[in-house]
Amino acid sequence: MKIKFNKIYKSNKEKKYIMDVLDNHSISGDGIYTDKVIEFLKRKYSIMNILMTTSCSQSLEMAIRLAKVKEGDEVILPSFSFTSCANSILAVNAKPVFARVEKETLNIDINSIKRLITDQTKAIMVIHYGGISANIDEIMKIAKEHNIKVIEDAAHAIGAFSNGRTLGSIGDFGSISFHSTKNITSGEGGAIYINSEGIDKNNADIMHQKGTNRFEFLNGNTEKYVWKGYGSSFCPSEILMAHLYAQLEDVEKVTEERLKIVKIYNKLVEEFKDILFSYTKFNTESNGHLFYIFFKDLDKANKFKKYVNNKNIDVRTHYVPLHSTEFGKKYKNDFLNYHLEDDIDKKLMRLPLYPALTDSEIEYICKEIRNGFIYCNTSL
Structure with missing residues (x-):
C-alpha cells in the first residue's frame, strides 16, 4: 500500500x-x-x-x-x-x-x-x-x-x-x-x-x-x-x-470529508504531547486544508519521517521560512527572535489529507503514525 x-x-x-x-x-x-x-x-x-x-x-x-x-x-x-x-x-x-x-x-x-x-x-x-x-x-x-x-x-x-x-x-x-x-x-x-x-x-x-x-x-x-x-x-x-x-458545487461536501479526517488525526496525536508541542486542532470553521504535527526535537522529527515514509505513507514538511533563505536573509529583522521559524521546515510534518482516503487507508495511517511516535520516542 x-x-x-x-x-x-x-x-x-x-x-x-x-x-x-x-x-x-x-x-x-x-x-x-x-x-x-x-x-x-x-x-x-x-x-x-x-x-x-x-x-x-x-x-x-x-x-x-x-x-x-x-x-x-x-x-x-x-x-x-x-x-x-x-x-x-x-x-x-x-x-x-x-x-x-x-x-x-x-x-x-x-x-x-x-x-x-x-x-x-x-x-x-x-x-x-x-x-x-x-x-x-x-x-x-x-x-x-x-x-x-x-x-x-x-x-x-x-x-x-x-x-x-x-x-x-x-x-x-x-x-x-x-x-x-x-x-x-x-x-x-x-x-x-x-x-x-x-x-x-x-x-x-x-x-x-x-x-x-x-x-x-x-x-x-x-x-x-x-x-x-x-x-x-x-x-x-x-x-x-x-x-x-x-x-x-461540491465545496461543502469536500470540506466535510476533510474535517472528518482532521478530527480522527487530532484524536490520535492528543496523547503524544511529550513528543509534540503543536498541531492543527479540530476547528469547525476551518476547511480541513491540512493537518500538521510539530515535533519538539529535530532528531525525533527526522526519525519519525523516515519511519513513516518507509511504511509507504507520504509525509511532508512545508515552507522554508523566507528570512532564512539565502535570498531572504537581507530582509531579516535582527531584533526579532526567529527561533521557532528557524525550525519550522525541519520539525513540521504534514499528513496525507484528502476526501479520496478510504477508511482502511486512514486506519493504516493512524496505526503507523502511532507506531512512528513510539519509535521516535525511543532513545537515540
Whole structure:
C-alpha cells in the first residue's frame, strides 16, 4: 500500500462542463463559466467584487498594486509563508518585512506586527495557514489605527471562516488559490476579492484586462478598447473555469470529508504531547486544508519521517521560512527572535489529507503514525 500525500478531488461534472465549453462557447476568458464561478462565490460567501486570475500569485500582485504600495514602502508579512507573498511586494520595488508567527497556529504574531510598523508601512499581508484563521479582527484594528491596508492571503482557505465570515472577505483584499494542491482546484487558478469600498474598481478592471478598458468595450460602453494604464494577462480560460465551477458545487461536501479526517488525526496525536508541542486542532470553521504535527526535537522529527515514509505513507514538511533563505536573509529583522521559524521546515510534518482516503487507508495511517511516535520516542 502506497498512500500519497494528496489527490485531487474529482466530481462527476468536470468533463460535462468542459465539453460544454468546447462544444458551444469560446475557450478564452470572461465567458459563461467565469460568470458562473463569480456569481457562485459572491452568493455563497457574500463577496462584493471578484476578479478571477490564473493564480493566487497574480491576485496578490494585483492586491499590492491596488493597495498603492510603491517603491520605498514596507509590507509586513509572516516569514513562514510562500514565496509569492514576498515576490508580489518586490514586484513594485517595496520591502517585505518579516514578522514572527504564533506557536499555536503558525499564523502571523500580533505583537510582532506592532513592533514592525513604521512610517513606511503600507500594508499587512495575513496568511491563514492551513485554512485556520489568523487573529484577523485584531489585525484589522491595528491596520485601522495606522491607516494601512490588509491583504488576506487566503490561498489555503476556500470554505473556511472566522466568526461566520469567509476568510478573504475581511481585509481590504483577499487572494484565493485554486491550484491543484488546494481543496477545490482548477489545476492552476486564483481569485482576488476586492472588499473595501475605497478601492477603484475601474482601475482593477483595467489592470485585469492587460491595461485596457476591455470590460467597458464588452459592455457596449465604448466603441474601442484602448491602453489605459498598467495591466497584465490575469484572466483564466473558460476551460479552467468550467472545471472550477464543477468543483465549487461540491465545496461543502469536500470540506466535510476533510474535517472528518482532521478530527480522527487530532484524536490520535492528543496523547503524544511529550513528543509534540503543536498541531492543527479540530476547528469547525476551518476547511480541513491540512493537518500538521510539530515535533519538539529535530532528531525525533527526522526519525519519525523516515519511519513513516518507509511504511509507504507520504509525509511532508512545508515552507522554508523566507528570512532564512539565502535570498531572504537581507530582509531579516535582527531584533526579532526567529527561533521557532528557524525550525519550522525541519520539525513540521504534514499528513496525507484528502476526501479520496478510504477508511482502511486512514486506519493504516493512524496505526503507523502511532507506531512512528513510539519509535521516535525511543532513545537515540
